[in-house]
Amino acid sequence: MNKHTPAPWKVKGTAPSLKVTANEFTVATIIATSKADAETKEANARLIAAAPELLEVCETVLSALNSHQAYHKDMRPELRAVIAKAKGA
Numbered sequence: 001m002n003k004h005t006p007a008p009w010k011v012k013g014t015a016p017s018l019k020v021t022a023n024e025f026t027v028a029t030i031i032a033t034s035k036a037d038a039e040t041k042e043a044n045a046r047l048i049a050a051a052p053e054l055l056e057v058c059e060t061v062l063s064a065l066n067s068h069q070a071y072h073k074d075m076r077p078e079l080r081a082v083i084a085k086a087k088g089a
Helices: 038-067 076-087
Strands: 010-014 017-022 025-030
Touching: 010 038, 017 038, 025 038, 038 076
Parallel strands: none
Antiparallel strands: 010 017, 017 025
């Protein structure tokens, strides 16, 4: 498995100049066509910034489903939090 830059990733700046950073490292710079509005650019940046946590939660849930065992931890709070981060809520 390839390693990615560890979380947390954060959105910095305002459209049209948005970056997704991890500590002081730039993970992504959001460049969109002139047709993309500021709201779309910001939504894309939030989704990118949530990627590490989305991956982690998905892997945890998949592991639990694959184990065919009773899953002892309620993951709903983590799922809600990472979805909210991705949506900017």
